Amino acid sequence: MTTSTRETRIVSDPDVPLVRITREFDATPAAVFRAHTEPDLLVRWLGPRGLETRVDGWDCRTGGSYRYVQSEDGEEYAFRGCFHDVRPGELIVQTFTFEGMPDAVALERMAFEELPGGRCRLTCTSLVDSFEGRDAFVASGMEVGVVQGYERLDEVLAAG
Incomplete structure (x- = not known):
C-alpha cells in the first residue's frame, strides 16, 4: 500500500445541491479514463x-448502463445508473x-x-x-470512500 501525496478536494456548492470533487493523478487522461470505464x-x-x-452489468458507452455491488462483512450495497455521454x-x-x-x-459529470x-x-x-x-x-x-478510492487508483495506475 502506498500513501498518496495528492489532495482530494470535496466541495459542497452553497447555491445548488451539487458536490464537486477534484483530484490530480500522475497518469494521462486516457489511463485515468480507462480505469473508470473498464470493469x-x-x-x-x-x-x-x-x-x-x-x-x-457494465455497458460503458453513450446510452449504456451499469450496476455494481460492494460488500463487506456480509453486507451488500448496490449501485446502478445510465451512461448519458461517454467520450474516451x-x-x-x-x-x-x-x-x-x-x-x-x-447526475454526475467526470x-x-x-x-x-x-x-x-x-x-x-x-x-x-x-440540499x-x-x-x-x-x-x-462518501468522503472516506472517495479519498481511499483515489489512493487505491493511484496504486492501480502506478502498477500500469
Whole structure:
C-alpha cells in the first residue's frame, strides 16, 4: 500500500445541491479514463479499502448502463445508473443511484483534463435534487470512500 501525496478536494456548492470533487493523478487522461470505464480495473480501486466490488452489468458507452455491488462483512450495497455521454479520455456523464435509496438519483459529470508532464486532473460533479439529499450524500461517509478510492487508483495506475 502506498500513501498518496495528492489532495482530494470535496466541495459542497452553497447555491445548488451539487458536490464537486477534484483530484490530480500522475497518469494521462486516457489511463485515468480507462480505469473508470473498464470493469476489471474499476473493481481494483472503487470505494474504500476493505470493500469488495463486483460488477453485475457494465455497458460503458453513450446510452449504456451499469450496476455494481460492494460488500463487506456480509453486507451488500448496490449501485446502478445510465451512461448519458461517454467520450474516451475526455468526459463521462452518467446517473448514479444507490439502490438502498432508489428515489435519490444524482447526475454526475467526470471531466478528464490533460496537465503538463502526462498528468490528469479529474473533476467530478454530482448534482442531486435537493440540499437535504446532497447533505445526506456527503454525510453518508462518501468522503472516506472517495479519498481511499483515489489512493487505491493511484496504486492501480502506478502498477500500469
